[in-house]
Amino acid sequence: QKEVEQNSGPLSVPEGAIASLNCTYSDRGSQSFFWYRQYSGKSPELIMSIYSNGDKEDGRFTAQLNKASQYVSLLIRDSQPSDSATYLCAVGRPDSGYALNFGKGTSLLVTP
């Protein structure tokens, strides 16, 4: 079973701080990695995708990938109360029709 592991949280950060979300995966052959945000009662929405080792920045979000350590992270700078949600890490599975294997998610709470 190919696993994607996340700390369930909740992770609580004050408004304006940096939130750091982490994810590990078991399949060393994985090549595609995604972060989704899911508000309560809503469907997941894509935040970031990353394919190469290193950092990828998009606005207040930075995804970091280390394939040697099988580790993916998401940094949210200048966190806002509207960032409060569950963040799902997902890993691509080319052997299953490019399905995504999701972690259980980390709950983030940004306090004013």
Place this chain on the structure above:
Amino acid sequence: NAGVTQTPKFRILKIGQSMTLQCAQDMNHNYMYWYRQDPGMGLKLIYYSVGAGITDKGEVPNGYNVSRSTTEDFPLRLELAAPSQTSVYFCASSPRWYGGYGYTFGSGTRLTVV
């Protein structure tokens, strides 16, 4: 609006009943997926399809069936509903390769089996 449409949004079934969850997309995506999400859990893959006429099992296919007669539609059939099938069901689609865009998700169907 372009996207993935799921119906119904909510449904209560009695044990042993059957139903079909509908999923339709208008983006001409080849790849379509059904996931279920239990409280506090990630999404688990039920079935997927890589094109019309082609379907395959995911991680948790027992108790479900699918068909894909057209590119647009990918219905999920529940036979003999059980309380363990109480969950939120998401349909998603993607182009041939998701590239940097991941999936397009539907809004979900919340199913309760009593």
